[in-house]
């Protein structure tokens with residue numbers, strides 16, 4: 001029998017070919033379609049990066065305007081989806097609501113069962129356009145408020161913030177959210193993307209794959225980490241309390257959320273930009289408390305465990321500065337990543353082979369059958 005610990009969690013296993021993103025965990029490098037994440041985070045908008053991922057080319061100004069305009073015109077939700085959101089139990093979490101809503105969007109999509117590349121592209125566009133409306137509408141409905149209709153004049157991120165509060169955000173806030181979505185867009189075969197590809201490899205449709213991917217993202221070891229990171233920062237409360245909190249957690253062998261990574265052994269290049277955005281937002285609001293606390297925790301983790309923060313840590317600080325409720329942090333990760341999942345579904349559909357690994361059997365063999373009256 002082979003070593004049962006070999007490849008636990010499929011670490012290091014190559015399970016698919018992809019031309020979407022390149023990650024070098026040792027060097028802390030990430031690129032989308034060959035373009036370095038640092039250039040994209042500084043110069044590109046979220047939908048520009050989505051276009052790059054789906055069409056394998058940077059859009060011209062005209063192509064980007066058409067792409068953004070098409071998606072802006074598709075933000076409204078079908079009545080069936082709004083109705084379902086209104087009927088969810090009070091205890092529904094935003095991630096559970098999102099999972100249900102994506103599934104219902106698939107039920108009512110006019111091309112639900114068409115998995116041709118052209119239909120996949122159109123459905124992916126609708127999903128990316130509709131997800132912000134799902135999240136903002138659910139958040140308003142649960143607060144007893146009417147959903148706010150999308151404003152096609154606002155950009156993708158600004159419109160989300162507008163739909164949640166009814167107020168158009170300032171440019172720094174809109175830009176910070178937009179860049180966070182770009183940083184969440186794509187990251188190789190992480191758990192949710194792998195899930196999406198497994199579903200797509202059965203030749204199931206894109207909404208099925210994204211519903212499953214949302215489910216995989218929900219857990220605290222994946223997308224849920226940005227919420228857990230914020231809960232921890234709120235729990236610590238002040239920079240002075242950081243050292244005793246971290247030391248106690250480490251002594252009790254508890255994980256500090258937002259640190260460590262399966263692939264990166266150095267700084268996660270996405271964290272670099274989220275740290276910058278968190279600082280910008282804190283300076284603009286003249287409330288640097290949470291940024292300073294985040295810096296303190298980051299320094300402690302590096303000192304005590306040699307662990308760097310990952311994408312989720314400063315994302316939590318950014319979303320908190322944007323005044324977003326903690327339980328919307330993971331849905332926002334999903335909002336950014338949906339276009340990445342869609343890109344993988346399209347790659348899978350275009351070069352499909354059923355993904356079907358095997359398990360190392362560790363049970364018994366040749367057990368004698370015992371009739372039910374003799375057990």
Ligand SMILES: CC(C)(COP(=O)(O)OP(=O)(O)OC[C@H]1O[C@@H](n2cnc3c(N)ncnc32)[C@H](O)[C@@H]1OP(=O)(O)O)[C@@H](O)C(=O)NCCC(=O)NCCS
Nearest residue numbers: 220221222225254255256257258259260261262310311312
């Ligand atoms: C992301 C994560 C699941 C990667 O897991 P992994 O590749 O299996 O790494 P391991 O769990 O093997 O970590 C190696 C060591 O570092 C420790 N470690 C890893 N992340 C840690 C963290 N966030 N806090 C404290 N210790 C941590 C592990 O306990 C382990 O220590 P040990 O060798 O003494 O047992 C893990 O780092 C984690 O749980 N992080 C917190 C959740 C998170 O932020 N997830 C978002 C990822 S983008």
